[in-house]
Amino acid sequence: MNSRKEEIFQTIELHKQGLTAVDVAKILQIDRSNASRYLSELYKEKKIGKRSGRPVVYEPLEETVHVDVSSEVSFESLVGVQASLKVSIQQAKAAILYPPRGLHTIIFGETGTGKSLFAECMYHFAVESNMLEKDAPFVSFNCADYAQNPQLLFGHIFGIKKGAYTGAAEDSPGLMAKADGGILFLDEIHRLPPEGQEMLFTFIDKGIYRPLG
DSSP, X not given: OOHHHHHHHHXXXXXXXXXXXXXXXXXXXXXXXXXXXXXXXXXXXXXXXEEOSSSOEEEEOOOEEOOOTTSSOSGGGSTTXXXXXXXXXXXXXXXXXXXXXXXXOOOOOOTTSOHHHHHHHHHHHHHHTTSSOTTOOEEXXXXXXXXXXXXXXXXXXXXXXXXXSTTOOSOBXXXXXXXXXXXXXXXXGXXXXXXXXXXXXXXXXXSOOOOBO
């Protein structure tokens, strides 16, 4: 992603209510036609969403997933529930049920082995066990999507304060805030920059974190 397109992407991420091409052009002081071209490219690349209308409004993609607790997504439906995954499932259930609000959990596994599905099963079990409310959020995010921009990755997870960098015209909550009261699943977490890893460990240890800026 070139620097101008990345700057536009960051601007959209910071404005959850959505922006038009004219809005982006004014914020970044660039030509409207260039802003429109980059916004269209970002939408085609499935990096941002849009609301049709006149004018078209571009907005960040929504990461929050409300899992249907009546679905068949559960530990019992996993291949290996009675064999290779038996111990892992027992540990996952113990982590969910650990008082008072469960334990933070690392899920190890090669790419494509179903870590995100396993995390969703943990969420499902937590709701069934009344450890989470039925409408609690399940937020899934792949850190690899932002691996080339550590600053944006940090801000996306922990939030951004107004003025943190160009285009940050207002405070923007991160995924930590969105997942409050539910589960935040961070895939490819090793892609977090050192500062982000340290902040995550601080949150796990003390329950506090600070936004970027």
